[in-house]
Amino acid sequence: MKVFISADIEGVNHIAHWDETENGHARYEEFRRQMTEEVKRACIGAHNAKATEIVVKDAHDSALNLIFQELPEYVQLHRGWEGNLCSMMAGLDSSFDAVCFVGYHSPSRSDGNPLSHTMNTQIFHVKINGIIASEFDINSMYASYLHVPVAFLSGDLNLTKLVKGINKNIETVATKEGVHGAVISRHPQLTNREIEETVEFALKKNLKNNIVPLPASFDIEIQYRTHQAAYRASFFPGCKLSGTDRITFHSNNYYDVLTMFKFNL
Numbered sequence: 001m002k003v004f005i006s007a008d009i010e011g012v013n014h015i016a017h018w019d020e021t022e023n024g025h026a027r028y029e030e031f032r033r034q035m036t037e038e039v040k041r042a043c044i045g046a047h048n049a050k051a052t053e054i055v056v057k058d059a060h061d062s063a064l065n066l067i068f069q070e071l072p073e074y075v076q077l078h079r080g081w082e083g084n085l086c087s088m089m090a091g092l093d094s095s096f097d098a099v100c101f102v103g104y105h106s107p108s109r110s111d112g113n114p115l116s117h118t119m120n121t122q123i124f125h126v127k128i129n130g131i132i133a134s135e136f137d138i139n140s141m142y143a144s145y146l147h148v149p150v151a152f153l154s155g156d157l158n159l160t161k162l163v164k165g166i167n168k169n170i171e172t173v174a175t176k177e178g179v180h181g182a183v184i185s186r187h188p189q190l191t192n193r194e195i196e197e198t199v200e201f202a203l204k205k206n207l208k209n210n211i212v213p214l215p216a217s218f219d220i221e222i223q224y225r226t227h228q229a230a231y232r233a234s235f236f237p238g239c240k241l242s243g244t245d246r247i248t249f250h251s252n253n254y255y256d257v258l259t260m261f262k263f264n265l
């Protein structure tokens with residue numbers, strides 16, 4: 001069994017401020033280690049479920065966050081950004097049997113996490129078929145495009161509820177609860193252990209019903225924080241300026257959507 005793990009930081013236990021997400025700030029090292037520990041526990045759970053190959057994508061900011069020496073020896077780590085369309089899912093292909101998401105967070109405009117956003121903080125929102133999309137939505141649809149099921153997600157409580165609404169078969173662990181500008185968390189030792197145990201449980205299940213639904217067509221709206229950004233993005237083929245601060249895009253092919261996202265998110 002081949003398992004792919006995509007790891008972010010804004011959904012790890014007790015992280016609550018942007019300074020804690022950025023290299024160079026005093027608190028970053030603490031949360032870099034928490035991100036690494038949660039990924040480590042997911043890897044151990046996958047290994048206990050008899051995964052023969054585990055690939056981890058460091059998918060936050062610089063993609064240079066995880067401390068490789070603290071991960072198990074049987075793990076392969078993908079660091080940095082290739083520059084390809086799949087971004088936070090770089091390294092995933094159709095040969096994998098399952099995807100797990102660790103440290104993911106609520107979408108932009110959500111009160112489920114004080115660090116809620118989608119792809120970058122210059123985007124007010126991304127809508128797919130009228131619904132504000134999270135990074136989980138964008139990335140899980142890419143897994144579906146490759147016919148790879150999603151087994152597990154950890155992150156803030158609000159996101160775990162959204163994921164269960166998309167596919168109830170995906171196993172989740174809530175690492176914290178967002179309360180407007182604050183978070184409430186259980187002790188990280190508890191959620192670390194839950195991640196390990198739940199990943200193992202998830203990967204031992206039959207995953208035939210764990211494919212995230214992929215729409216037949218895609219109506220995309222991206223609203224930017226500035227009208228200048230929207231104007232620039234409107235020149236991408238197929239994009240149209242809608243009002244002053246947003247663009248729209250339509251396609252029946254998710255690969256085309258990812259291509260547009262590559263240049264406009």
